[in-house]
Amino acid sequence: MSVRVRFAPSPTGPLHIGGVRTALYNYLFARKHGGTFILRIEDTDRTRYVPGAEAYIQEALQWLGLTYDEGPDKAGPHGPYRQSERTAIYRRYADQLVAAGHAYYAFDTPEELEAMRTRMKKAGAAAPKYDQVTRQYMRNSLTLPENETRELIEQGVPYVIRLKTPRQEEVKFQDEVRGWVKFQSGQLDDKVLLKADGFPTYHLANVVDDHLMDISHVIRGEEWLSSTPVHVLLYRYLGWEPPCFAHLPLILKPSGKGKLSKRDGDLGGFPVFPIEWKDPRTGEVYAGYRESGYLPEAVLNILALLGWSPGAGREILSLDEMTRLFSLEKVGKSGAKFDPQKARWINQQHLKRKSGQALAPYLRTELEKLGIDGYDDAYLAAVAELTREKAQLLTDLWPLSRFFFIAPVEYPLDVVKKKWRPEVRDFLASLAERLPDGPLSAETLETAFEEAAQALGVKAGRMKQLFRIAISGQPSGPSLFPAAALLGGGELKKRLRTFLTWAEQHLEE
RNA sequence: GGCCCGUUCGUCUAACGGUUAGGACGCCAGGUUUUCAACCUGGUAAUAGGGGUUCGAUUCCCCUACGGGCUGCCA
Numbered sequence: 196m197s198v199r200v201r202f203a204p205s206p207t208g209p210l211h212i213g214g215v216r217t218a219l220y221n222y223l224f225a226r227k228h229g230g231t232f233i234l235r236i237e238d239t240d241r242t243r244y245v246p247g248a249e250a251y252i253q254e255a256l257q258w259l260g261l262t263y264d265e266g267p268d269k270a271g272p273h274g275p276y277r278q279s280e281r282t283a284i285y286r287r288y289a290d291q292l293v294a295a296g297h298a299y300y301a302f303d304t305p306e307e308l309e310a311m312r313t314r315m316k317k318a319g320a321a322a323p324k325y326d327q328v329t330r331q332y333m334r335n336s337l338t339l340p341e342n343e344t345r346e347l348i349e350q351g352v353p354y355v356i357r358l359k360t361p362r363q364e365e366v367k368f369q370d371e372v373r374g375w376v377k378f379q380s381g382q383l384d385d386k387v388l389l390k391a392d393g394f395p396t397y398h399l400a401n402v403v404d405d406h407l408m409d410i411s412h413v414i415r416g417e418e419w420l421s422s423t424p425v426h427v428l429l430y431r432y433l434g435w436e437p438p439c440f441a442h443l444p445l446i447l448k449p450s451g452k453g454k455l456s457k458r459d460g461d462l463g464g465f466p467v468f469p470i471e472w473k474d475p476r477t478g479e480v481y482a483g484y485r486e487s488g489y490l491p492e493a494v495l496n497i498l499a500l501l502g503w504s505p506g507a508g509r510e511i512l513s514l515d516e517m518t519r520l521f522s523l524e525k526v527g528k529s530g531a532k533f534d535p536q537k538a539r540w541i542n543q544q545h546l547k548r549k550s551g552q553a554l555a556p557y558l559r560t561e562l563e564k565l566g567i568d569g570y571d572d573a574y575l576a577a578v579a580e581l582t583r584e585k586a587q588l589l590t591d592l593w594p595l596s597r598f599f600f601i602a603p604v605e606y607p608l609d610v611v612k613k614k615w616r617p618e619v620r621d622f623l624a625s626l627a628e629r630l631p632d633g634p635l636s637a638e639t640l641e642t643a644f645e646e647a648a649q650a651l652g653v654k655a656g657r658m659k660q661l662f663r664i665a666i667s668g669q670p671s672g673p674s675l676f677p678a679a680a681l682l683g684g685g686e687l688k689k690r691l692r693t694f695l696t697w698a699e700q701h702l703e704e
Numbered sequence: 705g706g707c708c709c710g711u712u713c714g715u716c717u718a719a720c721g722g723u724u725a726g727g728a729c730g731c732c733a734g735g736u737u738u739u740c741a742a743c744c745u746g747g748u749a750a751u752a753g754g755g756g757u758u759c760g761a762u763u764c765c766c767c768u769a770c771g772g773g774c775u776g777c778c779a
Contacts (some may be wrong), residue, residue, distance in 0.1 A: 510728060536715085584743085
């Protein structure tokens, strides 16, 4: 049996990281088994449709490198891959279920349903549902005479098609991550399959499409676990073999309770969306991992570890490595709290593994924003090479790299005061004299540094931080001599003199 | 409330009946004879509780507690 899996988001807004993780696991499973990964858009709710959401999903997956083999923009043998374009198909199966006696027409208006619920609540039912018992008192093709049902339909009275759940049956299925899960059908309600507007609900569309698209494994979030028995029933009534199910543990809020939601990002200071999202209705902008300085491979790595572990202490993984190591057996059962700190650490690890060359374009972009040019790629790469060690996010790179392009004009007065001593002036001046005008190596610089210190009888170590401040304007930063050497002798001299002048003005002895 | 799922350091997790219960993030301490978010070393800290089963339970079973999901003509 060939592996075919799908990621089936609903375009009701931006994809959040829980969804991204579902996509990732599906992707990994497909690639691991040489299978097919499909993107299917579940846009069956016209009231919640958000323009731009589908494009957002595609852009996010593309940025992350989760390429799919079939999808709305990638033709395949089982299209179309947008459910709104498949309504006739669902209709056909809904009719088939009615004809077979497994589903029925229900004419109850929303008001009537509401009335039923409040009535039952008053009578003591905590969560009233349209089920084996309730349906006997509602307006549907089970309670109405056949000719009346036909008449209502002919008159164009709105109706839905509901699944006729059996009264007392055990419905069970084997979940790949949880083992056998059992439900009593009497606990189920008569789910709407086809809505009054002719669109299917998730349950119908999902089952029909998974079958028609030949899906072998349904890998989705745990929020679907309790509707799986309904799906199992549907497969049975349609005469189809159900796929394998695997329900993934949920990603939980870092603090407090509940599953991760839109708001949590703002509160916790971390993004919940892969890329930035502008709400077309409110104009609100939500931060994305991409814009916040995360590498796509790091985001994938962060998410992969939330609910899955390859064991053996492996944590920093590329997409290829994850693919090799992935298995549903190793997926955990319990919800995982999102840890923003660890997320940043993982990003940092990936950043450290990047070459300066690969990071250079990011610096280029920052320079362009400021209208600075005149630096070649090799220089940018060398800078990135030095600063990436200290960066956790891509966005940390520029603040760390800035002084390689822009000479400091201000210095942290308090630190300078603390470290200042009379011989510093002479030392820096002497160092400036010893430097060549052109390029220099870190070794040459260090030698000159030592010599200058010796000549004046001061400890080289004591001079280092002020030297750093003089050339970068910052009390800390990348490895000192390599960084300074990269600036070149001429530039160093200039900066030392500027600093000495500044010191004269700001330090009264 | 009902149904379903879950429960190992603060967090993510490893250990598929026998380990001094391991790793990672975080935190703390020390080192790196300048700083430092980097690096190195060390430390801190867990099997929810109670019953079984077993020679032996983190691991299997039951109960309780707690957490989560679902309970829509939303997905």
